[in-house]
Amino acid sequence: MILFVIDVTFSVALVTVAAGLAIHGVRAGTLSEGQGIMLLGLSILLLEPMDQVGAFFYIGMGGLGSQRGIFGFLRGARASSSDDSVDVPESADPAVVVRDLRFGYDKPIFDGVSFTVARGARVAIVGRSGQGKSTLLALLQGELVPDSGTVAVGVSAVVRQSTWLFSGTIADNLRLARPEATDAELWQALERARVADEVRALPAGLDTQLGEQGLGLSGGQAQRISLARAVVSGRPVILLDEPTANVDLRSESEILSAIGDLGREFTVIMATHRAGAVEHMDRVLHVEGGKIVDVTGEVL
Numbered sequence: 001m002i003l004f005v006i007d008v009t010f011s012v013a014l015v016t017v018a019a020g021l022a023i024h025g026v027r028a029g030t031l032s033e034g035q036g037i038m039l040l041g042l043s044i045l046l047l048e049p050m051d052q053v054g055a056f057f058y059i060g061m062g063g064l065g066s067q068r069g070i071f072g073f074l075r076g077a078r079a080s081s082s083d084d085s086v087d088v089p090e091s092a093d094p095a096v097v098v099r100d101l102r103f104g105y106d107k108p109i110f111d112g113v114s115f116t117v118a119r120g121a122r123v124a125i126v127g128r129s130g131q132g133k134s135t136l137l138a139l140l141q142g143e144l145v146p147d148s149g150t151v152a153v154g155v156s157a158v159v160r161q162s163t164w165l166f167s168g169t170i171a172d173n174l175r176l177a178r179p180e181a182t183d184a185e186l187w188q189a190l191e192r193a194r195v196a197d198e199v200r201a202l203p204a205g206l207d208t209q210l211g212e213q214g215l216g217l218s219g220g221q222a223q224r225i226s227l228a229r230a231v232v233s234g235r236p237v238i239l240l241d242e243p244t245a246n247v248d249l250r251s252e253s254e255i256l257s258a259i260g261d262l263g264r265e266f267t268v269i270m271a272t273h274r275a276g277a278v279e280h281m282d283r284v285l286h287v288e289g290g291k292i293v294d295v296t297g298e299v300l
Contacts, residue, residue, distance in 0.1 A: 003061065007054045011047050018043030095119045095237050095267035096140065100149040109135055111290045112149075117283075119154075119236070120264035124278045125271040127287035133271040136287060137241050140269065154267070156237035157230035161245050163222040170199060170225065171206040177233035186232060193228035194258040195221055220251020224258055231262070238262070240270040244277060256280055 022039045025031030031039070096117035103110045109132045117123050125133050138144045140153050157177065165173050174186050181189075186206060190196035198221055202208040210217065217225070223243055230238050240259070244252040252274065259268060260280035270277065278284050286293045 003054065003057050007051070010050065014043055014047065014050075015040070093119060095121070095154045096269070097150070097152040098140075101139070101146050101151060102148045103135070103139060103144065103146050108290055110292075113290075113292050114149075115285070115292060115294075117267060117269060119267055121267055122260075122280060122282045123267075123269045124281040124284045125269065125287060126273065126278065126284055129273070131287045131289070133273075133287050134241060136292075137239055137269070137271045141239055154237045155235045156239050157233045157235040159223070159226050159230050159238065159240045159243050161242040163219070163226045165210055165217070165222055165225065167209075167211060169204075169207045169209055170202075173210065173225065174206075174229050174232050177229045181232050186228075189228040189231040190225070192231050192258065192262060193224045194254050194261070195224035195228060199225075218247075218251065220247045220254060223247060223251070223255055227255070227258055231266075236265065237267045237269070240268065240272075242272055243270065244272065244274055252276070 018040050022031065022036035025039070026033055026036045094116040096115075098116070099114045101110050101113040102108065125136060127133050135144065139146060139151050141156065141158055142151075142153070166176075171183070171186060174189065175181055178185075183206060187196055190199055199205060199208070223246075227238075227240075227243070243259070244255050247255065256277055256279070259270070262268060270281070272278070283294065
């Protein structure tokens with residue numbers, strides 16, 4: 001409100017002063033009527049860049065307000081999650097525990113869902129479009145907060161459907177996950193993601209410059225480098241959201257083989273609509289109608 005009042009006051013004052021000077025000049029004979037009108041018009045034109053400057057202050061204040069709202073939401077989410085303790089037997093020690101999960105937008109999507117994922121397991125989340133595969137993965141990632149119930153996940157890394165690689169070298173993109181990683185660790189991760197030979201064939205290897213969104217690589221190469229970045233992070237749970245959705249069949253085969261070859265120190269949970277993707281999985285969860293059904297037929 002203060003910014004608005006200052007903006008309006010300055011605009012009115014500028015035009016008023018210009019009009020007064022124009023009238024005084026015409027009456028005193030130092031300005032013609034045309035020059036007086038020109039002076040008034042120039043003062044109005046000058047308001048446009050001044051309004052632009054003022055707009056930056058509005059944007060800044062709006063950003064600060066949004067920042068406060070986001071931090072307040074995150075504090076509330078952490079507080080609510082910390083209140084819901086998860087009693088997990090030490091012997092079981094699962095990587096993921098979901099209990100009595102309820103979540104929805106305009107209407108419920110999940111209604112009282114519970115399941116666990118053992119450490120080192122390979123789990124596929126399947127189902128028709130719109131049934132909640134990506135929503136479930138977003139809940140596991142912590143991007144969404146349950147309406148009620150508990151979602152507990154070990155420290156995780158995410159490989160998204162749209163690969164996020166940035167301008168810089170391949171090494172720079174890998175070290176986003178762990179800046180202190182050595183070149184040997186980067187090569188090891190690339191080997192596990194089945195893309196090391198292709199990186200070695202590039203002119204500068206790890207120092208090969210990439211454009212925004214992985215410009216200079218094929219879609220399959222970019223996705224496998226994204227998988228290598230998740231490996232570099234060392235986080236024990238890897239969440240994959242349709243990792244083969246935007247690649248050709250050969251690249252899909254390479255990506256799925258790389259996922260299958262990951263060591264059992266990683267727990268892998270993958271949302272997918274590709275039938276071939278479940279061949280490398282230990283367990284398949286089918287999402288439909290607000291319920292999650294294991295391949296055994298048990299409603300979770």
